[in-house]
Amino acid sequence: MSGRKRIYVAYFGGTIGMMPTASGYAPVRGHLGSQIRQTPELNARDVPELVVSEHEPLLDSANARPSDWLRIAREIVEHRHSFDGFVVLHGTDTMAYTASALAFLLRGLGKPVIVTGSQIPLGVLRSDGRQNLLTSALVAARDDVREVCLVFGSHILAGARAVKASASGFEAFTSPNAAPLGAAGVLITLDEARLRVTERAPIALPLALDANVALLRLYPGMPAALLRAALAEPIKGLVIEAYGAGTFADGDPYLLAALADGARRDIVIAVVSQCADGRVDLGAYATSGPLIRAGAVGGLDMTTEAAYAKLVVLLSEGHPPATVRALLAQDLAGELTP
Numbered sequence: 153m154s155g156r157k158r159i160y161v162a163y164f165g166g167t168i169g170m171m172p173t174a175s176g177y178a179p180v181r182g183h184l185g186s187q188i189r190q191t192p193e194l195n196a197r198d199v200p201e202l203v204v205s206e207h208e209p210l211l212d213s214a215n216a217r218p219s220d221w222l223r224i225a226r227e228i229v230e231h232r233h234s235f236d237g238f239v240v241l242h243g244t245d246t247m248a249y250t251a252s253a254l255a256f257l258l259r260g261l262g263k264p265v266i267v268t269g270s271q272i273p274l275g276v277l278r279s280d281g282r283q284n285l286l287t288s289a290l291v292a293a294r295d296d297v298r299e300v301c302l303v304f305g306s307h308i309l310a311g312a313r314a315v316k317a318s319a320s321g322f323e324a325f326t327s328p329n330a331a332p333l334g335a336a337g338v339l340i341t342l343d344e345a346r347l348r349v350t351e352r353a354p355i356a357l358p359l360a361l362d363a364n365v366a367l368l369r370l371y372p373g374m375p376a377a378l379l380r381a382a383l384a385e386p387i388k389g390l391v392i393e394a395y396g397a398g399t400f401a402d403g404d405p406y407l408l409a410a411l412a413d414g415a416r417r418d419i420v421i422a423v424v425s426q427c428a429d430g431r432v433d434l435g436a437y438a439t440s441g442p443l444i445r446a447g448a449v450g451g452l453d454m455t456t457e458a459a460y461a462k463l464v465v466l467l468s469e470g471h472p473p474a475t476v477r478a479l480l481a482q483d484l485a486g487e488l489t490p
């Protein structure tokens with residue numbers, strides 16, 4: 153019989169380890185570790201051993217930046233040979249961005265990385281943190297999971313497919329264009345056919361994550377100055393949340409001029425849809441013409457979070473713009489359906 157599995161728990165911040173303060177919930181050093189030690193179920197023999205490492209500073213995830221994604225990825229890579237799996241405890245607000253980024257950064261890890269958190273802190277009445285952590289630890293101990301997942305409530309989702317869908321519900325995350333990888337009910341079930349079968353490979357993390365990527369949601373009447381700013385130096389990449397299948401106001405000469413100027417600077421543009429469900433199909437409508445002429449890549453059914461994280465990671469890996477464009481349309485971490 154194999155021994156008890158060891159899971160590295162990186163506590164990055166978020167509600168799960170917060171305490172009520174005079175200005176609202178805030179992370180407090182040492183609190184999460186002591187809560188875990190006081191929770192008998194999390195220390196049971198049939199639960200993997202949890203080795204908790206607390207980040208400094210602990211963040212409300214509203215403060216997370218791409219450099220923080222890299223910090224978490226580095227920590228996991230450093231410990232990749234000493235642990236069976238990893239749990240990242242993170243705030244829910246930007247968890248989908250971090251889970252997406254980790255999915256791209258940790259291609260080749262070949263071990264489970266489970267991102268989770270809670271809506272109510274551990275230790276507070278009706279906390280969902282204990283259940284989320286317990287489920288995550290059990291999924292992180294599985295041999296058949298070799299990818300980044302986001303576990304929350306009863307959902308087990310591919311990390312690069314998840315979006316936060318509820319500010320207050322316990323089932324706070326969904327994956328709009330992909331069925332969940334599994335569910336945590338009476339049993340924890342995983343859809344074996346949908347799990348990624350990735351070979352372990354060396355991981356060369358970028359030295360830094362380039363945050364010079366902008367994200368812009370189109371809206372009726374948007375001033376061209378906004379698009380111009382989103383394409384100005386030092387920006388290298390832009391995610392456009394366009395309408396429907398990827399349409400753009402091609403009747404506005406100022407917007408067209410701003411887009412054309414960005415194209416001249418060889419900015420890599422990824423187009424995702426404002427619709428939660430469905431996919432971008434550049435060329436389906438004549439109004440996507442300016443995007444196509446600007447060299448924009450249709451993000452297919454990628455979430456905005458995944459498209460942004462993917463562009464940040466690819467540009468930071470130092471590929472030339474043409475390679476980034478080609479990779480954007482490929483499935484690198486389960487983020488899109490080709």
Ligand code: ASN
Pocket residue numbers: 165166167168211212213214242243244245246269270271272
């Ligand atoms: N504001 C918190 C965070 O994202 C929300 C949470 O974790 N539920 O850090």
